[in-house]
Amino acid sequence: MKGALVSIVIPVYNRERYLQECLQSCLDQVYRPIEVVLVNDGSTDGSHRVIENFISAHQYEPGVSFRYRMQQNLGSAVARNSGLEMASGEFIQFLDSDDLFTQQGISRKVESIASHDVVFGDCFKIDADSAIVKKHAYLRYHDQHPVAYVAGMSIVTGCLLFRSRCFETLRFDPAVQVLQDRELCIRLLLQGFTFRYIAEVVYQHRLPGDDNISSPQWVVRNPYRYVHTHTIILGQLRTLESDTARLASHRIARDLWKRGRHLLLSRNREAADAYFHYAIKVNNGKIPKGIFFRLGSRILSHWRVERLYCFFKYRKPHKYQVNNKQAEV
Numbered sequence: 001m002k003g004a005l006v007s008i009v010i011p012v013y014n015r016e017r018y019l020q021e022c023l024q025s026c027l028d029q030v031y032r033p034i035e036v037v038l039v040n041d042g043s044t045d046g047s048h049r050v051i052e053n054f055i056s057a058h059q060y061e062p063g064v065s066f067r068y069r070m071q072q073n074l075g076s077a078v079a080r081n082s083g084l085e086m087a088s089g090e091f092i093q094f095l096d097s098d099d100l101f102t103q104q105g106i107s108r109k110v111e112s113i114a115s116h117d118v119v120f121g122d123c124f125k126i127d128a129d130s131a132i133v134k135k136h137a138y139l140r141y142h143d144q145h146p147v148a149y150v151a152g153m154s155i156v157t158g159c160l161l162f163r164s165r166c167f168e169t170l171r172f173d174p175a176v177q178v179l180q181d182r183e184l185c186i187r188l189l190l191q192g193f194t195f196r197y198i199a200e201v202v203y204q205h206r207l208p209g210d211d212n213i214s215s216p217q218w219v220v221r222n223p224y225r226y227v228h229t230h231t232i233i234l235g236q237l238r239t240l241e242s243d244t245a246r247l248a249s250h251r252i253a254r255d256l257w258k259r260g261r262h263l264l265l266s267r268n269r270e271a272a273d274a275y276f277h278y279a280i281k282v283n284n285g286k287i288p289k290g291i292f293f294r295l296g297s298r299i300l301s302h303w304r305v306e307r308l309y310c311f312f313k314y315r316k317p318h319k320y321q322v323n324n325k326q327a328e329v
Helices: 016-027 047-058 076-086 105-112 146-151 180-190 216-221 223-239 242-265 269-282 291-299 302-314
Strands: 002-012 032-041 064-071 091-094 118-126 132-136 160-163 195-206
Touching (some): 002 016, 016 032, 016 047, 032 047, 032 076, 047 064, 076 091, 076 180, 105 118, 105 195, 132 195, 146 242, 180 223, 223 242, 242 269
Parallel strands (some): 002 032, 118 195
Antiparallel strands (some): 091 160, 118 132
């Protein structure tokens, strides 16, 4: 399929193990033309060698061009912004260097974007061996309250395709260390850019290891980074009408509560309790859970109700320990 140029922006940091497979998934796309934009964010493994060998082997591939830049390690936001500066396509597609496309992922999004600015679809979660573990679907997306929906949505950056005009004035915020894609999408929506959802699998997202900022283990080691990002997002939502702001706050509160549960399961009760209290504050002083949970919390504390929930869900009791070292925001 031929059409407008799509720039695939790939930030790379120490992903030697998966990089060859990731790059091959670009070439396996049925869509042409594509421009593969690679930003090596100071990798210390063999990622540079993999990139150079791949470009050398495929530099004359029809309908495919490459751009490559090396820089010092400045983080994923800066690397993506560097890729945006290098990109020349009408459409921008991000790809994490350990993830994969489905073969028709780009073509289906280009076909479906119509008059919208951003289109996104579902993804498969894959393991370290690229075997499919489960499907991640955005079934509840609707156009009535898009900002409120995105505020609580677990966005996988590669599921989205953007028109390049989205980035004429906007960039990823380097001060936001987690949930960068969610924060960016909210700014796009607040500036009037429109999103469209297609109920098709367009991407394969690798389940994170302990060193990945999406992993529960990373949340445990850096618990207050998420609170910091949600505080920034809540500040952006102050301009919304009351009903939308209330719904967005509720969805953020539910997301905070879920991350608090990860901390509780990891025996970090202090940080978990901070998340639970912040979620209640964000949700107008109410626990962002169902009526039975709220009733139980009137008798017991909310973290004790969570302990009971975890016991029945995971079929084992959990002991807690207080972590006196708080990560800096």
